[in-house]
Amino acid sequence: MGNDGNTGFVLPRGATGYFRPEDGPLPRTDLRAFRAALHVAARVAQGQVEEFEEQAYPRTFHTATVVGRAGENIVLCHAHHPWIAFARTRRDWYGDEFLAPPSWARAFTDSGLVVLGGEQLATPLADVDTSVLGPAEWRQVRLYDITTLGGVLFNSWD
Incomplete structure (x- = not known):
């Protein structure tokens, strides 16, 4: 797993939720902005x-959960980076079960958040710039058999 130079998504520090105290605290997504956009x-x-x-x-x-005329959508907001994703069911972690953003997802981009589509989240890790990941993160990726960008971003590893 790595980077062949043709990657479209570069994982920043904190993407997996892991951090080393010596590197300082991870960034935090503005929870108030997310709630307002919701x-x-x-x-x-x-x-x-x-x-x-x-x-x-x-x-x-x-x-x-947003329940509207078209049904129910689960909205995920990464805690450390302003990424939004959509899923059909509530889970503690995700692999490739992401949905295309609904038409009303623009409310998130208008608030400065970044909406990630299901296809993008299904990107194989081999096609993602994972150079920021450390040994502990790679152990979790292997332990949980994570193979996609979405699996790295929306996880519940401990």
């Missing part, structure tokens, strides 16, 4: 926000 998105979806759950160790993401 409520805007729910209004656009003609629905409401339900079941908001703030990130807790070892999970790397916040979770919320």
Whole structure:
């Protein structure tokens, strides 16, 4: 697993949720901005926000459910980087079960968050710049048999 130079996504420090104390604290996604964008998105979806759950160790993401006219969507927000993803079911970790963003996902990009699509999240790790990952992170990738970008970003390793 590595980088062949033709990568489209570069993993920054903190992407896996792991950090070394000597490197200092990881960045934090602005939770207030995410919550505000969720409520805007729910209004656009003609629905409401339900079941908001703030990130807790070892999970790397916040979770919320938006129920609108078109049904229910699980919204994931990475705790350390402003990435948004969508899934059909609530889980503690994800591999490649991501959905295409709904039409109302623009509410997140309008708030400065980055919406990641299902196809992008299904990118094989071999096609991602993983040079920032350390030995402990690679052990977790192998232990949990993670093979995709989404699996690295939205995990619950401990």
